Amino acid sequence: MKLKNKDVLGIKELTAGEIESILDTASDMKKIVQSPSKKAHYLRGKSVVTLFYENSTRTRVSFELAGKYMSADTVNVTAAGSSVQKGESLLDTGRTLDAMGTDIIVIRHSMAGAPHLLAKHVKASVINAGDGMHEHPTQALLDMFTIRERFGGFKGLKVAIIGDIYHSRVARSNIIGLCKMGAEPVIYGPATLIPVDFEKIGAVIAPTLNDALKGADVVIALRVQLERQKKALFPSQAEYAKFFGVNYENIEFAGKNVLLMHPGPVNRGVELTSDVVDSDNSAINEQVTNGVAIRMALLYMLVGRE
Amino acid sequence: MKIFIKNGVVANKRECKKMNILVEDGIITRIEQGLSAQAEEVIDAAGCYVLPGLVDAHCHLRDPGFEYKEDIISGTRSAAMGGFTSVACMANTNPAADNKAVIGYITDKARRHGAVNVFPIGAMTKGLKGEELAEIGEMKQAGIVGVSDDGYSVENSAVMKKVMQYANMFGVSIICHSEDSRLAEGGSINEGALSTMMGLRGIPKACEEIMIARDLVLSEYLNIPVHICHVSTALGVELIRNAKQRGVQVTAETCPHYFTLTEKACEGYNTLAKMNPPLRTDKDVEAIINGLCDGTIDIIATDHAPHHKDEKDVEFDKAAFGIVGFETALPLAYTALVKTGFLDIRQLVEKMCINPSAMLKIDKGELKEGKTADITIFNAEEKYTIDITKFVSKSNNSPFHGYPVYGKVMATIIGGRIVVKDGKLNI
Numbered sequence: 208m209k210l211k212n213k214d215v216l217g218i219k220e221l222t223a224g225e226i227e228s229i230l231d232t233a234s235d236m237k238k239i240v241q242s243p244s245k246k247a248h249y250l251r252g253k254s255v256v257t258l259f260y261e262n263s264t265r266t267r268v269s270f271e272l273a274g275k276y277m278s279a280d281t282v283n284v285t286a287a288g289s290s291v292q293k294g295e296s297l298l299d300t301g302r303t304l305d306a307m308g309t310d311i312i313v314i315r316h317s318m319a320g321a322p323h324l325l326a327k328h329v330k331a332s333v334i335n336a337g338d339g340m341h342e343h344p345t346q347a348l349l350d351m352f353t354i355r356e357r358f359g360g361f362k363g364l365k366v367a368i369i370g371d372i373y374h375s376r377v378a379r380s381n382i383i384g385l386c387k388m389g390a391e392p393v394i395y396g397p398a399t400l401i402p403v404d405f406e407k408i409g410a411v412i413a414p415t416l417n418d419a420l421k422g423a424d425v426v427i428a429l430r431v432q433l434e435r436q437k438k439a440l441f442p443s444q445a446e447y448a449k450f451f452g453v454n455y456e457n458i459e460f461a462g463k464n465v466l467l468m469h470p471g472p473v474n475r476g477v478e479l480t481s482d483v484v485d486s487d488n489s490a491i492n493e494q495v496t497n498g499v500a501i502r503m504a505l506l507y508m509l510v511g512r513e
Numbered sequence: 514m515k516i517f518i519k520n521g522v523v524a525n526k527r528e529c530k531k532m533n534i535l536v537e538d539g540i541i542t543r544i545e546q547g548l549s550a551q552a553e554e555v556i557d558a559a560g561c562y563v564l565p566g567l568v569d570a571h572c573h574l575r576d577p578g579f580e581y582k583e584d585i586i587s588g589t590r591s592a593a594m595g596g597f598t599s600v601a602c603m604a605n606t607n608p609a610a611d612n613k614a615v616i617g618y619i620t621d622k623a624r625r626h627g628a629v630n631v632f633p634i635g636a637m638t639k640g641l642k643g644e645e646l647a648e649i650g651e652m653k654q655a656g657i658v659g660v661s662d663d664g665y666s667v668e669n670s671a672v673m674k675k676v677m678q679y680a681n682m683f684g685v686s687i688i689c690h691s692e693d694s695r696l697a698e699g700g701s702i703n704e705g706a707l708s709t710m711m712g713l714r715g716i717p718k719a720c721e722e723i724m725i726a727r728d729l730v731l732s733e734y735l736n737i738p739v740h741i742c743h744v745s746t747a748l749g750v751e752l753i754r755n756a757k758q759r760g761v762q763v764t765a766e767t768c769p770h771y772f773t774l775t776e777k778a779c780e781g782y783n784t785l786a787k788m789n790p791p792l793r794t795d796k797d798v799e800a801i802i803n804g805l806c807d808g809t810i811d812i813i814a815t816d817h818a819p820h821h822k823d824e825k826d827v828e829f830d831k832a833a834f835g836i837v838g839f840e841t842a843l844p845l846a847y848t849a850l851v852k853t854g855f856l857d858i859r860q861l862v863e864k865m866c867i868n869p870s871a872m873l874k875i876d877k878g879e880l881k882e883g884k885t886a887d888i889t890i891f892n893a894e895e896k897y898t899i900d901i902t903k904f905v906s907k908s909n910n911s912p913f914h915g916y917p918v919y920g921k922v923m924a925t926i927i928g929g930r931i932v933v934k935d936g937k938l939n940i
Contacts, residue, residue: 298826318828319712320782339830341712376712403715404706438698 214326214333217342218384232504249511250279257313260286273502305329347380349501361388370429373400395419399440420460454480521558536886539929566598566887570869571814578607583819589628591906593932595839596922598887599630605664611636611647616655632658637676643667659686666692691724703776703791718746729756738762745790747800754809766812769845784832786912811868819908844918890924
């Protein structure tokens with residue numbers, strides 16, 4: 208199945224049906240990832256450029272591997288080592304990649320809406336690999352994939368999302384997607400890190416951390432973006448860990464089979480204690496595997512052939 | 514030279530009736546019902562309003578320093594196309610208009626090459642930095658009518674107090690860009706559900722309201738008149754309304770975009786709708802219109818803020834704040850306020866001619882025998898959609914492309930010179 212739109216800019220633009228078929232396709236792709244000979248030919252003769260204006264390990268590598276596992280030609284461009292350093296505008300960079308015959312541009316950018324701007328001006332398909340505080344659709348898809356693998360579906364699942372909601376594109380995309388699929392996202396974090404009118408996106412704001420965790424089927428802890436700490440949005444890491452961190456005691460409020468996720472990289476001892484990170488409930492490494500499968504599914508559904 | 518304007522409906526402060534006007538050597542010599550006269554230039558204004566030339570209390574001509582966006586020639590031509598005959602230009606040029614040399618450059622270039630009357634506004638503080646008083650006395654001698662650090666806020670209240678005290682001595686208007694920019698924290702759109710959804714940092718309404726409140730309190734404390742720029746929020750209007758009731762000497766302005774658009778115009782990361790203060794919500798639009806109706810808001814200004822295409826075809830966060838406004842202000846105001854019955858044409862003349870002249874203390878804004886012939890002829894019934902590609906301004910950063918409006922400026926006469934004729938530039 209092909210996707211309806213040229214680009215994957217956000218979960219907002221996808222229907223529940225499209226999300227289901229992306230997850231279905233990813234199930235097949237996961238078999239390739241886990242097979243001894245990781246090579247399919249769906250993208251032979253296609254080119255994928257990852258254009259990263261922000262640092263990343265797992266997202267960039269998993270897009271690159273996703274392309275390579277399907278025989279695409281992949282190229283990585285990072286802002287630091289490109290004409291961006293010479294002051295080239297996003298649109299000019301995009302047009303340049305377009306002129307080279309790129310089929311898919313995967314972009315990560317610190318500013319919300321940058322992929323949307325690019326998509327409007329290039330022939331290539333654009334995949335948003337995270338734009339500012341806006342969306343991170345592939346992360347939400349891999350999270351939903353991980354949830355569906357465990358629970359078989361989404362209806363009525365309580366998903367607690369804990370931490371820095373304000374800066375989190377992961378939270379936005381997950382909440383939009385989970386609501387579309389019938390799950391019930393609940394959020395909790397310091398009031399200084401909850402954006403205004405957030406409930407209008409569809410999430411309920413829990414009054415306490417324990418309320419958020421109580422009976423949760425899934426807990427997604429968000430990374431504390433320490434690089435933003437210069438703005439003093441909370442007093443200290445120690446205080447954050449004490450009042451907003453998920454640890455072995457408070458995770459007890461969630462169900463015994465709670466699925467614990469984190470988009471990575473983890474600040475151990477801040478948003479999650481190490482014992483929780485390394486517990487049997489943790490799906491953090493599984494998420495990474497699933498991330499490759501999801502990205503393969505999207506590349507395939509945008510430009511792949513049968 | 515004589516110009517005879519016949520068959521138009523003359524809309525003045527107190528009356529609005531069919532009268533003919535004779536202009537001789539740049540001066541209005543007669544305004545009479547049924548007047549007939551011989552003239553070299555006869556303008557048949559049948560079906561049109563004949564208005565005092567519009568006065569814009571707030572614009573950016575970008576000259577010196579940003580001539581790639583606009584300059585005094587293109588900007589004043591754009592103003593004339595919009596029916597403006599006098600404009601007050603802000604000081605955030607490069608170098609900043611914070612000294613008599615830059616003010617002298619502006620007045621000189623405007624006098625020689627400008628299509629309309631230009632009244633410069635000088636900076637309040639050196640380099641618009643909000644720290645030290647600019648040479649307001651010298652700038653007054655060079656021709657400023659007011660002071661403002663518009664584009665930036667004077668955050669330090671002690672500095673603002675000194676600005677008010679000092680500028681008031683020289684009789685120049687004190688024009689406040691009221692914004693607590695630290696609270697804005699690099700935001701680029703109104704803070705609310707939309708900013709959250711779009712993942713953009715928000716500019717809370719409180720940014721504006723806190724500083725409006727401060728400027729009103731200082732004005733009341735010092736008993737010095739102030740003018741509040743570009744009011745965009747409901748509470749901002751309410752604060753000014755309360756202050757006026759207490760007798761504070763305050764005037765306030767808003768711009769057409771604040772009573773015609775909401776933050777929704779930014780959807781899809783439309784940088785053409787990015788401005789400061791940002792577009793707000795339906796509730797604010799309603800409050801702005803109420804404020805215009807009950808006289809809380811005295812003035813409709815353009816905040817004409819040209820930017821080059823390259824400064825708008827970028828990521829939303831990177832895009833420049835501001836929109837052009839000269840060539841859309843009158844039709845937008847007429848369509849949104851007069852056509853809908855909120856104001857009558859005389860009240861629109863107050864907001865766009867009389868009150869801005871009074872605030873700037875300039876002898877403009879009225880059609881009267883013996884006065885300089887600054888006249889705008891406006892065909893209020895012509896219906897069309899705005900085409901930003903047709904602007905005379907060097908820039909066309911406007912969110913109003915394709916917007917349906919009523920009202921076209923047919924002629925603009927400045928000091929007896931017909932600068933716009935039959936809706937076209939006549940220079």
